[in-house]
Amino acid sequence: MVSLTILNCNAMARRFSALAALPRLDFLPKEYTGPSFKQTESIKSEKFPPAVFNIYKKPLLLHQGFMQWLFDHEGKRYLDLIGGIVTVSVGHCHPKxxxxxxxxxxxxxxxxxxxxxxxxxxxxxxxxxxxxxxxxxxxxxxxxxxxxxxxxxxxxxxxxxxxxxxxxxxxxxxxxxxxxxxxxxxxxxxxxxxxxxxxxxxxxxxxxxxxxxxxxxxxxxxxxxxxxxxxxxxxxxxxxxxxxxxxxxxxxxxxxxxxxxxxxxxxxxxxxxxxxxxxxxxxxxxxxxxxxxxxxxxxxxxxxxxxxxxxxxxxxxxxxxxxxxxxxxxxxxxxxxxxxxxxxxxxxxxxxxxxxxxxxxxxxxxxxxxxENLQENCKVTGKYFIERLMELQKKYSILGDVRGKGLMLGLELVEPGTKTPLAATDVAEIAEAVKEMGVLLGRGGRFNNVLRIKPPMCIGKQDVDFAVSVLDEAFGIFMKNTKK
Missing domain, CATH: 3.40.640.10 (Type I PLP-dependent aspartate aminotransferase-like (Major domain))
Structure with a gap:
């Protein structure tokens, strides 16, 4: 499982050369021993209510977490920027x-x-x-x-x-x-x-x-x-x-x-x-x-x-x-x-x-x-995060609004040069690309066109740099493919 994690990270780096380095983590996930991905697909389709829908085209099967990180059944590591919908406050499986x-x-x-x-x-x-x-x-x-x-x-x-x-x-x-x-x-x-x-x-x-x-x-x-x-x-x-x-x-x-x-x-x-x-x-x-x-x-x-x-x-x-x-x-x-x-x-x-x-x-x-002085970390890291997002806003016309305070941030995506909400299908494509590059975000807003960033409050500036590089790559790919 350790070698698989490393292989996944290396493959991601080769595919997206513009990404910042994945922050170092001296933690190794356990080997996954649960039901296969195919089995979960079958159980979900037959025994889960249809109102509980997949948010990704390729759903995630997560099995372990540590602080701001999550690991899927194949060992791939993800930076969690939504924290279980703003629920994981101090970090996944915090030791204390x-x-x-x-x-x-x-x-x-x-x-x-x-x-x-x-x-x-x-x-x-x-x-x-x-x-x-x-x-x-x-x-x-x-x-x-x-x-x-x-x-x-x-x-x-x-x-x-x-x-x-x-x-x-x-x-x-x-x-x-x-x-x-x-x-x-x-x-x-x-x-x-x-x-x-x-x-x-x-x-x-x-x-x-x-x-x-x-x-x-x-x-x-x-x-x-x-x-x-x-x-x-x-x-x-x-x-x-x-x-x-x-x-x-x-x-x-x-x-x-x-x-x-x-x-x-x-x-x-x-x-x-x-x-x-x-x-x-x-x-x-x-x-x-x-x-x-x-x-x-x-x-x-x-x-x-x-x-x-x-x-x-x-x-x-x-x-x-x-x-x-x-x-x-x-x-x-x-x-x-x-x-x-x-x-x-x-x-x-x-x-x-x-x-x-x-x-x-x-x-x-x-x-x-x-x-761990996490309130202060929210203030300092949050300020750094929103400033980096404001830099992206200057670069990409689909970023209609960057807002928030501390580590409660949002990016509202729009049609370039307008306040017309970017189509939810387009937002989903961007979120899918961000996920494939190793970052998990939330989505929300009246038009489902806002990327929500509410991570565990323990994230640091290296995590922010990695996340911003992923967003930069995803927005760039989207703009190029759609010629917006």
């Missing part, structure tokens, strides 16, 4: 996290929170230290969908109101209850949704009608450069005010849900000042501000541990998932004592939330972020 899990598995797996066990107390104490103000009460659950569903319940219970607002093109989970909160056609089925969900105009500096400037090293070409709040923020907030004034009964709004940076929608950032002003407006109307930090939390944006902190906004409820467990299935809702007290009108129970294994993993993840 896996050690904490092994130790806990050998001690106590499960009790539910009807009993006390030490790890849940140790973890909650450490997690709440990361939050400002009165955000000190923690519900431990199992997924982002469950966390956002619980946040809706808390907001409605506390305010006594029923109407909830999210932003257009947002994604907040996939369940019958959240089908109305999620405002992305890709995830909406033609079914009736629970009443009381509304979608405010998306304040998008690239595609929004007023544009705007954002908290990023990269701005939309021709954007304003406001020293403080962006001048467009008031215009977008006015649209939110109009929604409240026309569509929602006076004083009946329960909450505004917003990500600090939209994840699934292709790393959309808001004009500076928008989120603070929008949350203040909602609170004036009797509602709560729920910060969805499922993708942008845990230091990923670099300047702060939580994305909402970079907006100067103070949420009433925060939802967490994905990177919270570095891939272990866990999530959380963090709120105030006052809001949680309203929930005590009925009992609450969660079978697996905060189980000993999850609590041990969550605590270890927080420790690794601190000990």
């Amino acid at each position: 996290v896996t050690s904490a899990l092994h130790k806990q598995i050998d001690t106590l797996w499960h009790t539910t929170n009807i009993y006390r066990h030490p790890k849940i107390y140790e973890y909650i104490e450490k997690l709440t230290e990361k939050f400002p103000g009165d955000l000190k009460v923690v519900y431990l659950v199992n997924s982002g969908t469950e966390a956002n569903d619980l946040a809706i319940l808390l907001a409605k219970t506390y305010t006594g109101n029923n109407d909830v607002i999210s932003l257009q093109s947002s994604y907040h989970g996939y369940s019958s209850a959240l089908m109305g909160l999620t405002a992305s056609q890709s995830y909406r089925l033609p079914l009736a949704v629970p009443p009381g969900f509304y979608h405010a105009m998306l304040p998008d500096p690239f595609r929004g009608i007023w544009g705007g400037c954002r908290d990023s090293h990269s701005q939309v070409p021709g954007a304003c450069s406001c020293p403080g709040d962006c001048v467009t923020s008031d215009k977008y907030v006015h649209q939110l005010h109009e929604l409240l004034a026309n569509s929602i009964p006076a004083g009946r709004v329960a909450a505004l849900f917003a990500e600090s940076i939209q994840g699934v929608n292709g790393t959309v950032q808001f004009p500076k000042g928008y989120l603070r002003k929008a949350s203040e407006l909602i609170k004036k109307h009797g509602g709560l501000y729920v910060a969805d930090e499922v993708q942008s939390g845990f230091g990923r944006t670099g300047d702060a541990f939580w994305g909402f902190e970079t907006h100067g906004a103070m949420p009433d409820i925060v939802t967490l998932a994905k990177g919270i467990g570095n891939g272990f299935p866990m999530a959380a809702v963090v709120t105030t004592k006052e809001i949680a007290a309203a929930h005590a009108r009925a009992s609450y129970f969660n079978t697996f939330g905060g189980n000993p294994m999850a609590a041990a993993v969550g605590k270890a993840v927080l420790e690794v972020i601190e000990e």
Whole structure:
């Protein structure tokens, strides 16, 4: 298997001579012993739901990971720049996290929170230290969908109101209850949704009608450069005010849900000042501000541990998932004592939330972020990454927008010289080429034309150089073959 890995890397280097050197890795994957690729094809086609589709023409069969690297069944190494959809925060199979899990598995797996066990107390104490103000009460659950569903319940219970607002093109989970909160056609089925969900105009500096400037090293070409709040923020907030004034009964709004940076929608950032002003407006109307930090939390944006902190906004409820467990299935809702007290009108129970294994993993993840200074790495490496991507933008006219903060970045691909989204089939071809050269990216956005870059937070500048050289090669091949 070792020789096969080396052969694959050498073959790739010969085929794509312009690529930067694959960063050295003193780690050898185990030999693959699972079902053959052909067997997985058969099982998937017969026994997996068709909604779970292949994202590549030639699907990947992955069997091992180490930090920012993944290995397929043939031993080929891939730089993981999507981190299991922004879930692997500190690195695949991080030694400290896996050690904490092994130790806990050998001690106590499960009790539910009807009993006390030490790890849940140790973890909650450490997690709440990361939050400002009165955000000190923690519900431990199992997924982002469950966390956002619980946040809706808390907001409605506390305010006594029923109407909830999210932003257009947002994604907040996939369940019958959240089908109305999620405002992305890709995830909406033609079914009736629970009443009381509304979608405010998306304040998008690239595609929004007023544009705007954002908290990023990269701005939309021709954007304003406001020293403080962006001048467009008031215009977008006015649209939110109009929604409240026309569509929602006076004083009946329960909450505004917003990500600090939209994840699934292709790393959309808001004009500076928008989120603070929008949350203040909602609170004036009797509602709560729920910060969805499922993708942008845990230091990923670099300047702060939580994305909402970079907006100067103070949420009433925060939802967490994905990177919270570095891939272990866990999530959380963090709120105030006052809001949680309203929930005590009925009992609450969660079978697996905060189980000993999850609590041990969550605590270890927080420790690794601190000990390895990963928030600072997100800031420094993220700045270097976006600057390298901005260089590519000058070279290739299909790069309509480069955006993001820290290690939460996006490349929106367009028809040259326009804002017309590049066809999803073309984007897929580019992503396929990038994969063949050893880099894994995500795709997203309303038109599925955004390459999403949200890697494990341990990547370094050598990884960035390799990734940029791969993107450079892939864009160059595409432009040459299509004569764009």
